């Protein structure tokens with residue numbers, strides 16, 4: 464698999480909302496992984512305001528533009544948009560996009576919880592503009608419910624959104640699903656839940672690409688501690704990668720989500736790149 468890693472130096476060195484400076488050790492922490500022959504490091508450009516306005520209201524954008532973290536969020540969304548486009552062009556098969564200040568709590572007109580711009584919204588709008596209509600799947604394994612992402616795609620039955628959080632719900636004709644993972648779990652039980660609740664749905668849905676909002680706030684000792692170990696996250700990626708190979712020719716795009724533990728980030732992301740490249 465050819466893998467793109469999207470990282471900008473401006474994503475480190477600042478105390479980003481909720482996640483802090485967890486990328487302080489990057490890109491050095493992944494220097495061996497990005498040397499693999501089929502891995503390429505990309506420096507993302509900021510997403511255009513024009514594309515953001517196809518997902519967010521002008522008033523939300525005005526509010527976010529005034530915040531100090533706006534540029535970091537724009538670079539993160541820009542990485543996601545570019546990664547998705549390069550995957551659909553066939554230049555790469557899979558991607559890992561480093562993200563600060565953007566993600567699943569950003570909806571059309573409201574945003575909170577450390578994520579102030581949508582990553583998947585602009586990426587999917589851009590793909591449809593360039594490649595025509597298409598179905599996409601979004602897997603969310605951050606600790607928290609992806610309310611903003613859900614609001615953006617509610618009513619769009621060509622987007623499957625399966626969110627592992629703290630409630631059980633199936634809506635929008637079965638294309639929007641919440642899976643309650645409980646207050647504490649184990650690596651094995653969580654992986655089984657993904658096998659049971661995500662894999663059959665995405666196999667039936669047949670998307671062109673799987674997006675994965677991968678929070679590690681679920682790790683032991685982090686702010687969304689579910690009892691998972693660091694070893695869980697590479698195993699989860701292996702599972703979803705195998706699924707993507709069956710479902711959509713391996714097209715798989717991971718966006719980093721919640722979690723503030725720097726040691727966890729430095730452990731899991733190099734391993735995740737190696738798994739994607741393997």
Ligand SMILES: [Zn+2]
Pocket residue numbers: 605606607678680687721722
């Ligand atoms: Zn979270």
Ligand SMILES: [Zn+2]
Pocket residue numbers: 607608609626627628629630640641642
């Ligand atoms: Zn949810």
